[in-house]
Amino acid sequence: MTSTAQLPSPAGLLIDLDGTIYHGGRMIEGADEWIASLIARGVPHLFVTNNSTVNPQTFAARLQAMGIPAEPEQVCTSAQAAASYIALEQPGAAVFVIGEDGLREAVTTAGLRVVESDADVVLQGLDRNLSYESLTRAVRLIHSGARYVLTNPDLLLPVEDGVIPGSGSISALLQAAGGQKPVVIGKPSGILVNYALDRMGTTAEQTWMVGDNLLTDIAAGVGAGCPTALVLTGITNQDNLASYVEQAGVRPDVIFENLHELQTYISERLGR
Template sequence: MIEGVTDEVSPWTYLMDMDGVLVHEEHMVPGADAFLNELREHGLPFMVFTNNSVYTRRDLRARLMRSGLDVPESAIWTSALATAQFLDKQRPGGSAYVVGESGLTTALHNIGYVLTDRDPDYVVLGETRTYSFEAITKAIRLVEGGARFIATNPDEKGPSREGTLPATGAVAALIERVTGREPYYVGKPNPLMMRSALRELRAHSENTLMIGDRMDTDVRSGLESGLQTILVLSGISGRHTAELFPYRPTRVIDSVADLVGRVEHPFD
Protein backbone atom coordinates (compact mmCIF):
# COMPACT_ATOMS: atom_id res chain seq x y z
CA MET A 1 0.00 0.00 0.00
CA ILE A 2 1.29 3.47 -0.91
CA GLU A 3 1.26 5.85 2.04
CA GLY A 4 -1.76 8.16 1.99
CA VAL A 5 -3.69 6.07 -0.55
CA THR A 6 -6.67 4.22 0.91
CA ASP A 7 -8.04 2.26 -2.02
CA GLU A 8 -9.95 -0.13 0.20
CA VAL A 9 -12.38 2.57 1.35
CA SER A 10 -14.55 2.75 -1.76
CA PRO A 11 -14.49 1.68 -5.44
CA TRP A 12 -12.23 3.58 -7.81
CA THR A 13 -13.23 5.60 -10.85
CA TYR A 14 -10.69 5.31 -13.67
CA LEU A 15 -9.75 8.08 -16.08
CA MET A 16 -7.25 7.09 -18.74
CA ASP A 17 -5.59 8.50 -21.81
CA MET A 18 -6.22 6.61 -25.03
CA ASP A 19 -3.07 6.83 -27.17
CA GLY A 20 -0.07 5.25 -25.46
CA VAL A 21 -2.24 3.70 -22.76
CA LEU A 22 -4.81 1.60 -24.63
CA VAL A 23 -3.62 1.85 -28.24
CA HIS A 24 -0.64 2.74 -30.40
CA GLU A 25 -2.00 4.19 -33.63
CA GLU A 26 -4.30 1.32 -34.76
CA HIS A 27 -2.87 -1.40 -32.51
CA MET A 28 -4.02 -2.36 -29.02
CA VAL A 29 -1.53 -2.19 -26.16
CA PRO A 30 -1.21 -5.83 -25.00
CA GLY A 31 -3.47 -6.47 -22.02
CA ALA A 32 -5.68 -3.41 -22.55
CA ASP A 33 -8.68 -5.58 -23.44
CA ALA A 34 -8.32 -7.66 -20.27
CA PHE A 35 -7.94 -4.49 -18.20
CA LEU A 36 -11.15 -2.92 -19.58
CA ASN A 37 -13.04 -6.19 -19.20
CA GLU A 38 -12.03 -6.36 -15.56
CA LEU A 39 -13.23 -2.80 -14.93
CA ARG A 40 -16.62 -3.78 -16.35
CA GLU A 41 -16.75 -7.03 -14.36
CA HIS A 42 -16.19 -5.09 -11.12
CA GLY A 43 -18.62 -2.33 -12.08
CA LEU A 44 -15.94 0.35 -11.90
CA PRO A 45 -16.79 3.49 -13.92
CA PHE A 46 -14.19 4.69 -16.41
CA MET A 47 -13.62 7.36 -19.04
CA VAL A 48 -11.17 7.25 -21.95
CA PHE A 49 -9.52 10.59 -22.78
CA THR A 50 -7.93 12.09 -25.82
CA ASN A 51 -6.60 15.60 -26.46
CA ASN A 52 -7.21 15.00 -30.17
CA SER A 53 -10.27 16.97 -31.29
CA VAL A 54 -10.49 15.52 -34.81
CA TYR A 55 -12.92 12.68 -34.14
CA THR A 56 -16.40 12.35 -32.70
CA ARG A 57 -17.18 9.84 -29.96
CA ARG A 58 -18.69 7.54 -32.60
CA ASP A 59 -15.53 7.75 -34.73
CA LEU A 60 -13.33 6.92 -31.75
CA ARG A 61 -15.51 4.01 -30.67
CA ALA A 62 -15.16 2.56 -34.18
CA ARG A 63 -11.39 3.09 -34.10
CA LEU A 64 -11.09 1.34 -30.74
CA MET A 65 -13.30 -1.53 -31.94
CA ARG A 66 -10.95 -2.07 -34.90
CA SER A 67 -8.14 -2.36 -32.36
CA GLY A 68 -10.10 -4.99 -30.40
CA LEU A 69 -11.36 -2.73 -27.61
CA ASP A 70 -15.05 -2.31 -26.85
CA VAL A 71 -15.55 1.16 -25.33
CA PRO A 72 -19.03 2.74 -25.36
CA GLU A 73 -19.41 6.26 -26.74
CA SER A 74 -20.50 7.48 -23.31
CA ALA A 75 -17.09 6.46 -21.90
CA ILE A 76 -15.10 8.59 -24.36
CA TRP A 77 -14.17 12.20 -23.56
CA THR A 78 -12.33 14.48 -25.99
CA SER A 79 -10.87 17.97 -25.83
CA ALA A 80 -13.56 18.95 -28.36
CA LEU A 81 -16.34 17.90 -25.96
CA ALA A 82 -14.63 19.64 -23.05
CA THR A 83 -14.24 22.80 -25.16
CA ALA A 84 -17.93 22.73 -26.13
CA GLN A 85 -18.97 22.26 -22.51
CA PHE A 86 -16.74 25.15 -21.46
CA LEU A 87 -18.16 27.49 -24.12
CA ASP A 88 -21.72 26.48 -23.32
CA LYS A 89 -21.18 27.61 -19.74
CA GLN A 90 -19.27 30.77 -20.69
CA ARG A 91 -21.54 32.04 -23.46
CA PRO A 92 -24.60 29.87 -24.18
CA GLY A 93 -25.89 30.08 -27.74
CA GLY A 94 -22.80 31.88 -28.97
CA SER A 95 -20.94 31.79 -32.27
CA ALA A 96 -17.52 30.61 -33.35
CA TYR A 97 -15.18 30.46 -36.28
CA VAL A 98 -13.71 26.97 -36.18
CA VAL A 99 -10.45 25.65 -37.57
CA GLY A 100 -10.81 21.92 -37.05
CA GLU A 101 -12.56 18.71 -37.99
CA SER A 102 -15.92 17.03 -37.39
CA GLY A 103 -15.18 16.14 -33.77
CA LEU A 104 -15.04 19.84 -32.90
CA THR A 105 -17.74 21.16 -35.23
CA THR A 106 -20.18 18.44 -34.14
CA ALA A 107 -19.55 19.17 -30.45
CA LEU A 108 -20.22 22.89 -31.01
CA HIS A 109 -23.32 22.26 -33.13
CA ASN A 110 -24.67 20.03 -30.37
CA ILE A 111 -24.58 22.90 -27.84
CA GLY A 112 -26.40 25.19 -30.26
CA TYR A 113 -23.44 27.25 -31.44
CA VAL A 114 -23.54 29.03 -34.79
CA LEU A 115 -20.40 28.45 -36.85
CA THR A 116 -19.58 31.58 -38.80
CA ASP A 117 -16.75 33.74 -40.09
CA ARG A 118 -18.73 36.96 -39.56
CA ASP A 119 -18.02 38.65 -36.24
CA PRO A 120 -17.92 35.43 -34.15
CA ASP A 121 -17.71 35.47 -30.35
CA TYR A 122 -14.79 33.02 -30.50
CA VAL A 123 -12.12 31.67 -32.77
CA VAL A 124 -11.81 28.00 -31.81
CA LEU A 125 -8.70 26.17 -32.99
CA GLY A 126 -8.57 22.40 -32.98
CA GLU A 127 -6.70 19.55 -34.61
CA THR A 128 -6.78 18.89 -38.34
CA ARG A 129 -4.56 17.06 -40.80
CA THR A 130 -5.22 19.77 -43.40
CA TYR A 131 -4.40 23.14 -41.84
CA SER A 132 -5.20 25.79 -44.45
CA PHE A 133 -3.15 28.99 -44.73
CA GLU A 134 -6.37 30.74 -45.74
CA ALA A 135 -8.23 29.47 -42.64
CA ILE A 136 -5.34 30.42 -40.34
CA THR A 137 -5.19 33.90 -41.89
CA LYS A 138 -8.94 34.31 -41.36
CA ALA A 139 -8.53 33.22 -37.74
CA ILE A 140 -5.75 35.78 -37.23
CA ARG A 141 -7.86 38.62 -38.60
CA LEU A 142 -10.88 37.65 -36.51
CA VAL A 143 -8.77 37.53 -33.34
CA GLU A 144 -7.32 40.91 -34.25
CA GLY A 145 -10.91 42.11 -34.69
CA GLY A 146 -11.85 41.12 -31.13
CA ALA A 147 -12.87 37.46 -31.22
CA ARG A 148 -11.81 35.54 -28.12
CA PHE A 149 -9.17 32.91 -28.85
CA ILE A 150 -9.75 29.33 -27.67
CA ALA A 151 -7.67 26.24 -28.49
CA THR A 152 -8.72 22.68 -27.73
CA ASN A 153 -5.27 21.57 -26.52
CA PRO A 154 -1.63 22.70 -26.33
CA ASP A 155 -0.03 19.64 -27.99
CA GLU A 156 2.56 20.99 -30.41
CA LYS A 157 3.09 17.85 -32.43
CA GLY A 158 1.48 14.53 -33.12
CA PRO A 159 2.50 11.21 -34.66
CA SER A 160 1.64 9.77 -38.03
CA ARG A 161 2.89 6.84 -40.08
CA GLU A 162 4.92 9.30 -42.16
CA GLY A 163 6.42 11.09 -39.15
CA THR A 164 5.73 14.08 -36.92
CA LEU A 165 2.83 16.41 -37.71
CA PRO A 166 2.29 19.95 -36.42
CA ALA A 167 -0.61 19.96 -33.97
CA THR A 168 -2.93 22.48 -32.33
CA GLY A 169 -0.34 24.04 -30.02
CA ALA A 170 2.06 24.77 -32.88
CA VAL A 171 -0.60 26.50 -34.98
CA ALA A 172 -1.89 28.35 -31.90
CA ALA A 173 1.65 29.65 -31.34
CA LEU A 174 1.68 30.99 -34.91
CA ILE A 175 -1.61 32.84 -34.38
CA GLU A 176 -0.45 34.12 -30.98
CA ARG A 177 2.83 35.38 -32.45
CA VAL A 178 1.00 37.38 -35.10
CA THR A 179 -1.85 38.72 -32.96
CA GLY A 180 -0.21 39.00 -29.55
CA ARG A 181 -3.26 37.21 -28.13
CA GLU A 182 -2.66 34.05 -26.10
CA PRO A 183 -5.31 31.32 -26.48
CA TYR A 184 -7.09 29.66 -23.60
CA TYR A 185 -6.33 25.94 -23.80
CA VAL A 186 -9.14 23.69 -22.57
CA GLY A 187 -7.55 20.25 -22.96
CA LYS A 188 -4.87 18.56 -20.86
CA PRO A 189 -2.94 19.63 -18.86
CA ASN A 190 -5.73 22.04 -17.95
CA PRO A 191 -7.50 20.32 -15.02
CA LEU A 192 -10.75 21.68 -16.46
CA MET A 193 -10.85 18.64 -18.76
CA MET A 194 -10.51 16.25 -15.81
CA ARG A 195 -13.20 18.04 -13.83
CA SER A 196 -15.62 18.06 -16.74
CA ALA A 197 -15.23 14.28 -17.01
CA LEU A 198 -15.74 13.87 -13.26
CA ARG A 199 -19.03 15.76 -13.61
CA GLU A 200 -20.06 13.49 -16.47
CA LEU A 201 -19.35 10.43 -14.31
CA ARG A 202 -20.69 12.04 -11.12
CA ALA A 203 -17.45 10.96 -9.49
CA HIS A 204 -15.32 12.54 -6.77
CA SER A 205 -11.63 13.31 -7.11
CA GLU A 206 -10.76 11.49 -3.87
CA ASN A 207 -11.72 8.14 -5.38
CA THR A 208 -10.54 8.75 -8.94
CA LEU A 209 -7.22 7.96 -10.57
CA MET A 210 -5.72 9.07 -13.86
CA ILE A 211 -3.66 6.72 -16.03
CA GLY A 212 -1.48 8.31 -18.67
CA ASP A 213 1.71 7.93 -20.65
CA ARG A 214 2.81 11.57 -20.50
CA MET A 215 4.15 13.40 -17.47
CA ASP A 216 3.56 16.86 -18.95
CA THR A 217 -0.16 16.40 -19.73
CA ASP A 218 -1.71 13.29 -18.17
CA VAL A 219 0.09 13.17 -14.83
CA ARG A 220 0.15 16.93 -14.41
CA SER A 221 -3.58 17.35 -15.09
CA GLY A 222 -4.36 14.48 -12.74
CA LEU A 223 -2.26 15.98 -9.95
CA GLU A 224 -3.78 19.43 -10.41
CA SER A 225 -7.26 17.89 -10.24
CA GLY A 226 -6.53 16.19 -6.94
CA LEU A 227 -6.43 12.65 -8.41
CA GLN A 228 -4.11 9.73 -7.78
CA THR A 229 -1.97 9.19 -10.89
CA ILE A 230 -0.41 6.21 -12.63
CA LEU A 231 2.24 6.64 -15.32
CA VAL A 232 2.46 3.79 -17.83
CA LEU A 233 5.71 3.27 -19.73
CA SER A 234 3.91 2.03 -22.86
CA GLY A 235 3.85 5.48 -24.50
CA ILE A 236 5.75 8.77 -24.43
CA SER A 237 7.42 9.14 -21.02
CA GLY A 238 10.03 6.67 -19.77
CA ARG A 239 11.43 6.17 -16.28
CA HIS A 240 14.38 8.45 -16.94
CA THR A 241 12.37 11.29 -18.48
CA ALA A 242 9.81 11.03 -15.67
CA GLU A 243 12.58 11.70 -13.14
CA LEU A 244 13.31 15.04 -14.82
CA PHE A 245 9.96 16.54 -13.77
CA PRO A 246 9.50 18.36 -10.45
CA TYR A 247 6.41 16.27 -9.66
CA ARG A 248 5.88 12.53 -9.48
CA PRO A 249 3.03 10.15 -10.24
CA THR A 250 1.59 8.05 -7.43
CA ARG A 251 2.81 4.92 -9.18
CA VAL A 252 4.77 3.91 -12.30
CA ILE A 253 3.97 0.66 -14.15
CA ASP A 254 4.95 -0.86 -17.47
CA SER A 255 1.43 -0.92 -18.91
CA VAL A 256 -2.24 -1.33 -17.96
CA ALA A 257 -1.64 -5.08 -18.18
CA ASP A 258 0.02 -4.73 -14.76
CA LEU A 259 -3.35 -3.71 -13.29
CA VAL A 260 -5.16 -6.86 -14.42
CA GLY A 261 -6.23 -8.74 -11.30
CA ARG A 262 -5.94 -5.68 -9.07
CA VAL A 263 -8.29 -2.99 -10.44
CA GLU A 264 -10.07 -2.72 -7.09
CA HIS A 265 -6.75 -2.25 -5.27
CA PRO A 266 -4.40 -0.58 -7.80
CA PHE A 267 -1.97 0.71 -5.16
CA ASP A 268 -1.41 -2.47 -3.17
Protein backbone atom coordinates in the same frame (compact mmCIF):
# COMPACT_ATOMS: atom_id res chain seq x y z
CA MET B 1 6.30 -0.53 -10.99
CA THR B 2 7.58 2.59 -9.22
CA SER B 3 5.47 4.10 -6.47
CA THR B 4 5.55 7.33 -4.49
CA ALA B 5 2.23 6.55 -2.80
CA GLN B 6 -0.15 3.71 -2.07
CA LEU B 7 -3.29 4.57 -3.98
CA PRO B 8 -6.76 3.87 -2.63
CA SER B 9 -9.20 1.59 -4.40
CA PRO B 10 -10.56 3.57 -7.37
CA ALA B 11 -14.22 4.57 -7.47
CA GLY B 12 -13.64 5.47 -11.11
CA LEU B 13 -10.93 5.94 -13.72
CA LEU B 14 -10.24 8.67 -16.26
CA ILE B 15 -8.20 6.97 -18.99
CA ASP B 16 -6.22 8.66 -21.75
CA LEU B 17 -6.38 7.14 -25.24
CA ASP B 18 -3.48 8.15 -27.53
CA GLY B 19 -0.33 6.59 -26.14
CA THR B 20 -2.16 4.82 -23.32
CA ILE B 21 -4.69 2.56 -25.06
CA TYR B 22 -3.41 2.74 -28.63
CA HIS B 23 -0.87 4.25 -30.99
CA GLY B 24 -2.84 5.44 -34.01
CA GLY B 25 -4.58 2.30 -35.26
CA ARG B 26 -2.54 -0.15 -33.16
CA MET B 27 -3.72 -1.27 -29.74
CA ILE B 28 -1.15 -1.17 -26.96
CA GLU B 29 -0.56 -4.64 -25.57
CA GLY B 30 -2.88 -5.52 -22.68
CA ALA B 31 -5.40 -2.71 -23.25
CA ASP B 32 -8.24 -5.07 -24.18
CA GLU B 33 -7.66 -7.33 -21.16
CA TRP B 34 -7.40 -4.38 -18.77
CA ILE B 35 -10.61 -2.67 -19.91
CA ALA B 36 -12.46 -6.00 -19.88
CA SER B 37 -11.29 -6.55 -16.29
CA LEU B 38 -12.62 -3.12 -15.25
CA ILE B 39 -16.00 -3.96 -16.75
CA ALA B 40 -16.03 -7.37 -15.07
CA ARG B 41 -15.32 -5.71 -11.72
CA GLY B 42 -17.90 -2.97 -12.27
CA VAL B 43 -15.37 -0.11 -12.13
CA PRO B 44 -16.75 3.06 -13.81
CA HIS B 45 -14.40 4.59 -16.35
CA LEU B 46 -14.30 7.24 -19.04
CA PHE B 47 -11.88 7.51 -21.93
CA VAL B 48 -10.75 11.12 -21.66
CA THR B 49 -8.89 12.38 -24.69
CA ASN B 50 -7.36 15.66 -25.76
CA ASN B 51 -7.95 14.55 -29.35
CA SER B 52 -10.70 16.74 -30.81
CA THR B 53 -10.67 15.43 -34.38
CA VAL B 54 -13.53 12.90 -34.30
CA ASN B 55 -16.74 12.32 -32.32
CA PRO B 56 -17.28 9.85 -29.45
CA GLN B 57 -19.05 7.39 -31.77
CA THR B 58 -15.93 7.16 -33.94
CA PHE B 59 -13.66 6.72 -30.93
CA ALA B 60 -15.90 3.95 -29.56
CA ALA B 61 -15.96 2.18 -32.94
CA ARG B 62 -12.16 2.42 -33.15
CA LEU B 63 -11.84 0.84 -29.70
CA GLN B 64 -14.37 -1.88 -30.50
CA ALA B 65 -12.47 -2.75 -33.70
CA MET B 66 -9.41 -3.40 -31.53
CA GLY B 67 -11.40 -5.70 -29.27
CA ILE B 68 -11.75 -3.12 -26.50
CA PRO B 69 -15.29 -2.83 -25.06
CA ALA B 70 -16.47 0.80 -25.33
CA GLU B 71 -19.62 2.82 -25.88
CA PRO B 72 -19.82 6.43 -27.13
CA GLU B 73 -21.10 7.51 -23.70
CA GLN B 74 -17.78 6.35 -22.22
CA VAL B 75 -15.74 8.74 -24.37
CA CYS B 76 -15.11 12.30 -23.23
CA THR B 77 -13.29 14.56 -25.69
CA SER B 78 -11.69 17.99 -25.47
CA ALA B 79 -14.05 19.01 -28.30
CA GLN B 80 -17.12 18.26 -26.16
CA ALA B 81 -15.65 20.03 -23.14
CA ALA B 82 -14.64 23.06 -25.24
CA ALA B 83 -18.07 23.40 -26.81
CA SER B 84 -19.73 23.02 -23.39
CA TYR B 85 -17.42 25.67 -21.93
CA ILE B 86 -18.19 28.18 -24.68
CA ALA B 87 -21.94 27.45 -24.55
CA LEU B 88 -22.01 28.12 -20.80
CA GLU B 89 -20.00 31.32 -21.16
CA GLN B 90 -21.64 32.61 -24.35
CA PRO B 91 -24.82 30.72 -25.32
CA GLY B 92 -25.33 30.69 -29.08
CA ALA B 93 -21.90 32.21 -29.76
CA ALA B 94 -20.50 32.51 -33.28
CA VAL B 95 -17.39 30.30 -33.49
CA PHE B 96 -14.61 30.19 -36.09
CA VAL B 97 -13.17 26.66 -35.99
CA ILE B 98 -9.69 25.50 -36.85
CA GLY B 99 -10.11 21.78 -36.47
CA GLU B 100 -11.65 18.65 -37.90
CA ASP B 101 -15.12 17.10 -38.04
CA GLY B 102 -15.26 16.08 -34.38
CA LEU B 103 -14.74 19.66 -33.23
CA ARG B 104 -17.27 21.14 -35.64
CA GLU B 105 -19.86 18.56 -34.64
CA ALA B 106 -19.34 19.27 -30.94
CA VAL B 107 -19.80 23.00 -31.57
CA THR B 108 -23.12 22.60 -33.38
CA THR B 109 -24.37 19.98 -30.88
CA ALA B 110 -23.82 22.54 -28.11
CA GLY B 111 -26.06 25.04 -29.89
CA LEU B 112 -23.22 27.22 -31.15
CA ARG B 113 -22.85 28.61 -34.68
CA VAL B 114 -19.88 27.78 -36.91
CA VAL B 115 -18.97 30.90 -38.90
CA GLU B 116 -16.23 32.09 -41.24
CA SER B 117 -16.29 35.74 -40.16
CA ASP B 118 -17.54 38.02 -37.35
CA ALA B 119 -16.76 35.34 -34.77
CA ASP B 120 -17.12 35.75 -31.02
CA VAL B 121 -14.66 32.91 -30.45
CA VAL B 122 -11.77 31.32 -32.32
CA LEU B 123 -11.78 27.65 -31.32
CA GLN B 124 -8.68 25.73 -32.35
CA GLY B 125 -7.79 22.08 -32.21
CA LEU B 126 -5.70 19.72 -34.31
CA ASP B 127 -6.24 20.30 -38.04
CA ARG B 128 -4.31 18.02 -40.38
CA ASN B 129 -5.64 19.96 -43.39
CA LEU B 130 -4.55 23.30 -41.99
CA SER B 131 -4.23 26.15 -44.48
CA TYR B 132 -2.42 29.46 -44.33
CA GLU B 133 -5.74 31.11 -45.17
CA SER B 134 -7.36 29.67 -42.03
CA LEU B 135 -4.44 30.79 -39.88
CA THR B 136 -4.65 34.29 -41.32
CA ARG B 137 -8.39 34.49 -40.69
CA ALA B 138 -7.97 33.28 -37.10
CA VAL B 139 -5.22 35.81 -36.39
CA ARG B 140 -7.32 38.65 -37.78
CA LEU B 141 -10.35 37.60 -35.73
CA ILE B 142 -8.27 37.46 -32.55
CA HIS B 143 -6.89 40.93 -33.28
CA SER B 144 -10.48 42.09 -33.77
CA GLY B 145 -11.45 40.94 -30.27
CA ALA B 146 -12.53 37.30 -30.61
CA ARG B 147 -11.74 35.08 -27.62
CA TYR B 148 -9.22 32.36 -28.33
CA VAL B 149 -10.07 28.90 -26.97
CA LEU B 150 -7.71 25.93 -27.43
CA THR B 151 -8.94 22.35 -27.21
CA ASN B 152 -5.58 21.04 -26.02
CA PRO B 153 -1.92 22.08 -25.80
CA ASP B 154 -0.30 18.79 -26.93
CA LEU B 155 2.77 19.63 -28.99
CA LEU B 156 3.07 16.07 -30.29
CA LEU B 157 0.65 13.22 -31.01
CA PRO B 158 1.90 9.60 -30.97
CA VAL B 159 1.05 7.53 -34.06
CA GLU B 160 2.09 4.09 -35.34
CA ASP B 161 5.39 5.21 -36.87
CA GLY B 162 6.39 7.97 -34.44
CA VAL B 163 4.86 11.37 -33.66
CA ILE B 164 3.16 14.21 -35.54
CA PRO B 165 2.78 17.89 -34.60
CA GLY B 166 -0.20 18.38 -32.31
CA SER B 167 -2.72 21.11 -31.59
CA GLY B 168 -0.27 22.90 -29.31
CA SER B 169 2.17 23.33 -32.18
CA ILE B 170 -0.49 25.15 -34.20
CA SER B 171 -1.34 27.20 -31.12
CA ALA B 172 2.27 28.34 -30.77
CA LEU B 173 1.93 30.07 -34.12
CA LEU B 174 -1.47 31.60 -33.31
CA GLN B 175 -0.26 32.88 -29.95
CA ALA B 176 2.80 34.45 -31.55
CA ALA B 177 0.83 36.11 -34.34
CA GLY B 178 -2.38 36.83 -32.43
CA GLY B 179 -0.80 38.14 -29.25
CA GLN B 180 -3.36 36.39 -27.05
CA LYS B 181 -2.96 33.36 -24.80
CA PRO B 182 -5.85 30.93 -25.20
CA VAL B 183 -8.23 29.48 -22.66
CA VAL B 184 -6.96 25.87 -22.57
CA ILE B 185 -9.67 23.21 -22.24
CA GLY B 186 -7.83 19.89 -22.48
CA LYS B 187 -5.27 18.36 -20.19
CA PRO B 188 -3.36 19.74 -18.27
CA SER B 189 -6.23 22.20 -17.78
CA GLY B 190 -8.77 21.28 -15.14
CA ILE B 191 -11.68 22.15 -17.43
CA LEU B 192 -11.70 18.81 -19.26
CA VAL B 193 -11.04 16.86 -16.05
CA ASN B 194 -13.90 18.54 -14.19
CA TYR B 195 -16.20 18.04 -17.20
CA ALA B 196 -15.36 14.32 -17.12
CA LEU B 197 -15.78 14.04 -13.34
CA ASP B 198 -19.19 15.70 -13.57
CA ARG B 199 -20.23 13.22 -16.23
CA MET B 200 -19.05 10.22 -14.21
CA GLY B 201 -20.41 11.53 -10.91
CA THR B 202 -17.32 10.81 -8.82
CA THR B 203 -15.06 13.10 -6.83
CA ALA B 204 -11.45 13.81 -7.79
CA GLU B 205 -10.14 12.14 -4.64
CA GLN B 206 -11.90 8.89 -5.60
CA THR B 207 -10.93 8.92 -9.27
CA TRP B 208 -7.61 7.90 -10.79
CA MET B 209 -6.14 9.67 -13.81
CA VAL B 210 -4.27 7.22 -16.03
CA GLY B 211 -2.09 8.36 -18.94
CA ASP B 212 1.23 8.30 -20.73
CA ASN B 213 2.03 12.02 -20.77
CA LEU B 214 3.40 13.76 -17.69
CA LEU B 215 2.89 17.23 -19.19
CA THR B 216 -0.82 16.71 -19.89
CA ASP B 217 -2.43 13.62 -18.31
CA ILE B 218 -0.53 13.53 -15.04
CA ALA B 219 -0.33 17.31 -14.62
CA ALA B 220 -4.11 17.50 -15.11
CA GLY B 221 -4.74 14.76 -12.57
CA VAL B 222 -2.47 16.33 -9.97
CA GLY B 223 -4.04 19.75 -10.55
CA ALA B 224 -7.53 18.34 -10.10
CA GLY B 225 -6.62 16.39 -6.98
CA CYS B 226 -6.86 12.93 -8.57
CA PRO B 227 -4.55 10.03 -7.76
CA THR B 228 -2.33 9.59 -10.83
CA ALA B 229 -0.91 6.58 -12.64
CA LEU B 230 1.67 7.00 -15.41
CA VAL B 231 2.16 4.23 -17.96
CA LEU B 232 5.38 4.21 -20.00
CA THR B 233 3.59 3.19 -23.17
CA GLY B 234 3.60 6.42 -25.16
CA ILE B 235 5.12 9.90 -24.92
CA THR B 236 6.89 9.26 -21.59
CA ASN B 237 9.49 6.50 -21.31
CA GLN B 238 12.41 5.64 -19.05
CA ASP B 239 14.81 7.75 -21.12
CA ASN B 240 12.83 11.01 -20.92
CA LEU B 241 11.04 10.48 -17.61
CA ALA B 242 13.36 12.68 -15.53
CA SER B 243 13.21 15.47 -18.10
CA TYR B 244 9.41 15.41 -18.22
CA VAL B 245 9.15 15.40 -14.42
CA GLU B 246 11.29 18.54 -14.37
CA GLN B 247 9.26 20.21 -17.14
CA ALA B 248 5.88 19.31 -15.65
CA GLY B 249 6.82 20.09 -12.05
CA VAL B 250 4.76 17.11 -10.87
CA ARG B 251 5.31 13.44 -10.15
CA PRO B 252 2.82 10.62 -10.67
CA ASP B 253 1.78 8.59 -7.65
CA VAL B 254 2.61 5.33 -9.44
CA ILE B 255 4.51 4.46 -12.61
CA PHE B 256 3.99 1.29 -14.65
CA GLU B 257 6.07 -0.14 -17.46
CA ASN B 258 2.99 -1.53 -19.18
CA LEU B 259 -0.75 -2.09 -18.85
CA HIS B 260 -0.35 -5.60 -17.47
CA GLU B 261 1.41 -4.15 -14.40
CA LEU B 262 -1.35 -1.56 -14.04
CA GLN B 263 -4.09 -4.18 -14.27
CA THR B 264 -2.45 -6.29 -11.55
CA TYR B 265 -2.04 -3.27 -9.27
CA ILE B 266 -5.69 -2.22 -9.63
CA SER B 267 -6.85 -5.79 -8.98
CA GLU B 268 -4.86 -5.80 -5.75
CA ARG B 269 -6.36 -2.46 -4.69
CA LEU B 270 -9.90 -3.68 -5.40
CA GLY B 271 -9.26 -6.86 -3.48
CA ARG B 272 -11.94 -8.81 -5.24
